[in-house]
Amino acid sequence: MTRLAGPVIEATAGGALSGHRAVVSLAGVVIHAQPQTPGHCGLVAGITRGAVSNGFPATVQVYGPMCEPTWNWTADLPLFVGTDGVLTQTYPATGWVQQVAVARSATEIFIDVQPPAEREETLSLPFAWGDATPAAIGIMPPGLVTRVELVIETPFDGSGPSLRVGRSGALEELLAAAQVDPAAAGIYETSPGVRYASATPLLLSIVPGAAAAAGNGLVVITFQR
Numbered sequence: 662m663t664r665l666a667g668p669v670i671e672a673t674a675g676g677a678l679s680g681h682r683a684v685v686s687l688a689g690v691v692i693h694a695q696p697q698t699p700g701h702c703g704l705v706a707g708i709t710r711g712a713v714s715n716g717f718p719a720t721v722q723v724y725g726p727m728c729e730p731t732w733n734w735t736a737d738l739p740l741f742v743g744t745d746g747v748l749t750q751t752y753p754a755t756g757w758v759q760q761v762a763v764a765r766s767a768t769e770i771f772i773d774v775q776p777p778a779e780r781e782e783t784l785s786l787p788f789a790w791g792d793a794t795p796a797a798i799g800i801m802p803p804g805l806v807t808r809v810e811l812v813i814e815t816p817f818d819g820s821g822p823s824l825r826v827g828r829s830g831a832l833e834e835l836l837a838a839a840q841v842d843p844a845a846a847g848i849y850e851t852s853p854g855v856r857y858a859s860a861t862p863l864l865l866s867i868v869p870g871a872a873a874a875a876g877n878g879l880v881v882i883t884f885q886r
Contacts, residue, residue, distance in 0.1 A: 668722070668723055668724050668725060669707075669710065669720050669721060669722050669723065670706065670707065670720075670721050670723055671718050671719065671720055671721070672686060672689075672690060672691045672706070672718070672719055672721060673689065673690045673691070673716060673717070673718060673719070674690065674691060674692075674713040674714065674715055674716060674717055674718070674719040675687070675688075675690030675691060675692040675715070676692050676693070676715050677712075677713070677714055677715050678691070678692070678693065678709050678712060678713045678719055679693070679709065679712050679745075679746075680709050680710065680711040680712045681708060681709060681727075681729060681732075681748060682694075682708065682709050682745065682746035682747060682748070683705050683707070683708055683742040683746040683747075683748065683759075683761050684705070684706055684707065684708070684709055684719070684721055684746055685701045685704040685705055685706060686704060686706040687700075687701075687704065691706060691709075691719050691721060693745045693746035694742045694745075694746040694759075695744065695745065695746075695756075696742055696743065696744065696753055696755070696756030696757050696758070696759075697744070697755065697756045698756075699757070701757070702757040702759070702777050703759075703776070703777050705742060705759055705761060705774050706721050706723065706774075707721040707722050707723035707724070707761075707772060707774065708721065708722050708727065708748070708761065708762070708772055709721055709722075709746075710722055722772055723772065723774070724772055724773060724774075725771065725772055726765065726769055726770070726771050726772075727762075727769070727770055727771075727772055728768055728769045728770075729768060730768050731768075732767060732768045732769075732770075733767050733768075734750060734764035734766070734767055734768070734770065735750060735764060735767075736764050736765060736766050736767065737763065737764065737765075738750050738763070738764055739760045739762070739763050739764075740760065740761055740762040740763065740764060740770060741753055741758060741759065741760055741761065742758075742759050742761055748761070748762070748770075750764070757777050757780070758777060758778040758780055759774070759775065759776075759777045759778065760774075760775040760778070761773075761774045761775070762774075779885040779886070780885065780886060781807065781883055781884070781885055782883070782884055782885075782886065783881055783882060783883050783884070784798050784799035784800075784801065784863060784881070784882045784884070785798070785799075785879060785880065785881045785882070786798040786799070786865060786879070786880050787877070787878070787879050788865055788867060788877060788878060788879070788880065789876065789877040790817055790819065790822075790867070790869035790870075790873045790874070790875060790876035790877065791869065791873075792867055794865070794866055794867040794868070795829075795832065795864035795865060795866045795867070796864065796865045796867060797862060797863075797864060798826070798863040798864060798865055798880060798882060799862075799863060799882075800860050800861070800862055800863075801857055801860065801861045801862070801863050801882070801884060802857075802860055802884075802886060803857055803858055803859055803860065803886070804856065804857065804884045804885050804886040805854065805855070805856045805884060805885045806835060806853045806854070806855045806856070806857070806882060806883070806884045807852065807853075807854070807883050807884060807885055808850065808851070808852055808853075808882070808883040809826055809835045809836045809850065809851045809852075809853060809880070809881070809882050809883075810848060810849070810850050810880070810881045810883075811824060811826065811836060811841050811848070811849045811850075811878065811879075811880045811881075812847075812848050812849075812878045812879045812880070812881075813841070813842075813843055813845065813846050813847055813848075813849070813876075813878045814846065814877055814878045814879065815846070815875055815876055815877045815878070816843065816844050816845055816846050816875070816876060817843035817844055817869055817870055817873060817875070817876030818844070818870075818872075818873060818874055818875045818876060819869045819870020819871055819872055819873025819874075819876070820870045820871040820872060821868070821870045821871060822843040822844060822868055822869055822870035822873065822876065823838040823841075823843065823866075823868040823870075824836070824838065824841050824843050824865065824866065824867060824868070825837060825838050825865070825866040826863070826864070826865055826866075826880060826882070827863070827864060827866075828861050828862065828863055828864060829862065829864065832864060832866045834853070834855060835851065835853045835855060835863070835882070836849070836851050836853075843870075843876060843878075844870075863882060865880055
């Protein structure tokens with residue numbers, strides 16, 4: 662039997678609930694948390710004490726230690742919300758991310774629901790000296806650009822090459838020509854901190870240089886929604 666040692670709330674189950682699942686509180690009921698549902702983000706109330714039928718009172722532990730002899734966690738690692746509120750120590754690959762507990766041992770966790778984490782995503786584009794310019798890297802959704810990495814794999818051999826990353830009308834907004842040397846292999850990185858309020862096409866401007874015959878690389882843009 663699960664030992665309960667932390668504060669709890671009681672709420673009506675908005676569906677059949679399993680024990681030891683993360684739940685969200687919506688419209689006066691609690692239901693299994695779904696990371697693929699944006700409307701559940703930030704609404705995790707706690708973890709169910711046990712299984713409950715639809716319409717019956719559910720006991721939800723909101724903080725503190727909880728033990729269950731059938732668990733087999735790795736101690737000192739965080740627990741996240743998985744599909745249908747299942748607890749997991751694997752960082753979720755999709756959907757919103759929220760840590761709800763930390764494992765104290767294989768069979769004990771400490772519930773401490775954290776704010777949702779910002780998920781990092783990327784846009785990338787391989788490029789070469791002869792590509793049409795400006796080249797479309799991708800559509801940046803509303804969010805914050807945290808990092809731009811431009812990798813020169815084969816140095817550009819033209820005279821006066823330059824590369825810039827930005828958007829239409831502001832081609833140096835994320836990476837300026839002065840911040841990268843296309844004639845030298847390497848990784849060039851910036852931390853723009855630029856936030857876009859709406860979907861924005863991002864572009865790579867390529868000037869291969871006079872008499873160019875070689876040069877290629879990869880640009881990677883990291884952002885948070």
